[in-house]
Amino acid sequence: MNAAGENLTLNLALVTGGSKRLGREIVMGLAKRGYAIGLHYHRSAKEALDLADELEGEGTPVVMLPGDLRSTVEVRKIFKKIDDSGFPLKVLVNSAAMMDRKSLTKMAVREWDSLFDLNLRAAWLCSVLAAERMVVGGSIINISDVGAKRAWSGFGAYSVTKAALNSLTMVLAQTLAPNIRVNAVALGLVMPGASISPEAWQDLVQKTPLKRPVDVKAIMNTIAFLLDNGYITGEIINVDGGRQLI
Secondary structure, three states: OOOOHHHOOEEEEEEEEOOOOHHHHHHHHHHHOOOOOEEEOOOOOOHHHHHHHEEEEEEEEEEEOOOOOHHHHHHHHHHHHHHHHHHOOEEEEEEEOOOOOOOOOOOEEEEHHHHHHHHHHHHHHHHHHHHHOOOOOOEEEEEEEHHHHHOOOHHHHHHHHHHOOOHHHHHHHHHHHOOEEEEEEOOOOOOOOOOOOHHHHHHHHHHHOOOOOHHHHHHHHHHHHHHHHHOOOEEEEEEOOOOOHH
């Protein structure tokens, strides 16, 4: 599913965890903005293939990028495939993440390591490898969470990874300037996970000041704003309906 020929004039946007849920919506939004898509996925091969078929049916070139981001070897293979595609890498969205709802005192070391390997280490490694390939004007956007600034029970390790991701965003912004900009979008409630009941989800939504989950369109509008405004770097923008206030 790799494009060729005249389409190689397009810039590539790489979205990690791009086959499902929020990552899929980001992929669709970037495709509408005219990017070729680097579609990373891990276990969601069917969803990724279906999405690629949909995008290519609409004329968007897609580079399929399977791999476990917790593996350095597999991450390097992903970027080798990007090199081989011929598309210049312009945008990286670090969207892949996992959440483990356990108390910090109940987590096994391997669970802690796995969470950090995906939520933080992978974002760092992908950013470094992307920066090596980006031309002037490249943009990296990290998908963070307002939980980075809160101490919500049961989400301790996840919150720590997102706080570290915010710090990484600022340090990378300083390190990669002036040629590459790095920002983050910190989200509130977006989509309910499989483990939460509809009643519990609605309870969380009603506690949010705007009393509704984050609209995917609002997320994409913020990403588009960060891509278009070439004078913003090192920022963490909350798109959370006021959830950080509770």
